[in-house]
Amino acid sequence: MDDIPFSPPDIRQEDIDAVIEVLNSGWITTGPRTREFEDRLVALSGAQGCLTVNSATAAMTACLRFLGIGEGDEVIVPAYTYTATASVVHHVGARAVIVDSDRDSIHLTAAAVDRAITDRTKAVIAVDLAGVPAPVTELLALCRSRRATFSPSSPAQEALGRIALVSDAAHSVGAAAAEGRVGTLADFTCYSFHAVKNLATAEGGAIEWRSAEAFGITGPELYQTLRRGVLHGQTKDALEKSRGGAWEYDIVELGHKANMTDIQAALGVSQLSRLPQMLARRRDILRRYQAELEGSGVELIDHFSCRESAAHLALTFLPAQMAPRRDGIIEQLAAAGISTNVHYKPLPLLTAYQKLGWQPADVPNARRTFEREVTLPLHTLLTDEQVSRVAQAYRRAVDAQ
Ligand SMILES: Cc1ncc(COP(=O)(O)O)c(C=O)c1O
Known part of the structure; x- marks a missing residue:
């Protein structure tokens, strides 16, 4: 009898054909396929916008950086999760406050978060464990109810005026809670397209958001800001720079490098259809x-x-x-x-x-x-x-x- 593996990728001929098409296209890094993948993800969830990156870890880090979370700040995370949910908090210099599960739930509950909030709390990261949406609406209501004692330390936090809610949706692309589809509920929703995930691009991730206006900016501005943060802090991506005469760019911050490639995005688009x-x-x-x-x-x-x-x-x-x-x-x-x-x-x-x-x-x-x-x-x-x-x-x- 054959062995039964835990979670092999489901790669079909159409996935292979899509990757080969990109390889033959003359453009293999971030470009038209990546944009198409982002548009298709938004069509699936109904989120306001989406930026693809190279992992859920990079997605969550980019969100915390955008929020201006750093030294002296706390972010509440569940104990029952993979390390990435919490390590990203330390990557930006803040402290992850690890919260135990309630007896009757493996998800992060509003009651448990309520007990852990301090005047240093700047965000909560909830995990859609196993693909089951966390109680994001209740968590958001809790974040809103603590407005009066929230002390912002960045322009994004100031505009939001409350603790931010980030959804670690590494397991839950395509899921929906009673109140709406994953991607439309938390301030930011971060997906993983790692090889073992439901939708696999080998490595990959995405950030979706429900309202850029909540941060006092437009959707395209939020997209550009997040994209710059994962592209060296550069004002143009490789495709834009490659257009005749458009070589000049500026570096406006010391950004990370975590963009998705068109090879990965081709796999993503192809798998998304199924x-x-x-x-x-x-x-x-x-x-x-x-x-x-x-x-x-x-x-x-x-x-x-x-x-x-x-x-x-x-x-x-x-x-x-x-x-x-x-x-x-x-x-x-x-x-x-x-x-x-x-x-x-x-x-x-x-x-x-x-x-x-x-x-x-x-x-x-x-x-x-x-x-x-x-x-x-x-x-x-x-x-x-x-x-x-x-x-x-x-x-x-x-x-x-
Ligand atoms: C709950 C959870 N969050 C985050 C991650 C990190 O995802 P990635 O490998 O895309 O950074 C994983 C990966 O397994 C995960 O299970």
């Missing part, structure tokens, strides 16, 4: 897992109470008393040729965050959740038979332990 079918298949696989695991004691993360999950990860939770056996179950599945994963080791359990003073004891709820978590394969190359094989092997491993 995204609705890919998300539907992912949800179908989750329903199959749910049915096959019924009565096993294993709980699958709820992808179906929200309006539309992006169905990125099949997080499962063992009964609490089985937590000590979790790694044995993972090994048994590996022996059956089934790759699984664990999402996530809460940040205070990781060395880099311990060096910053965080301890596992700071996040007891996230830790308990992590200790009983196993993520099953979820991707569009899985056949129904393979889904069944995974679920039945999991049931056997759980029963055998």
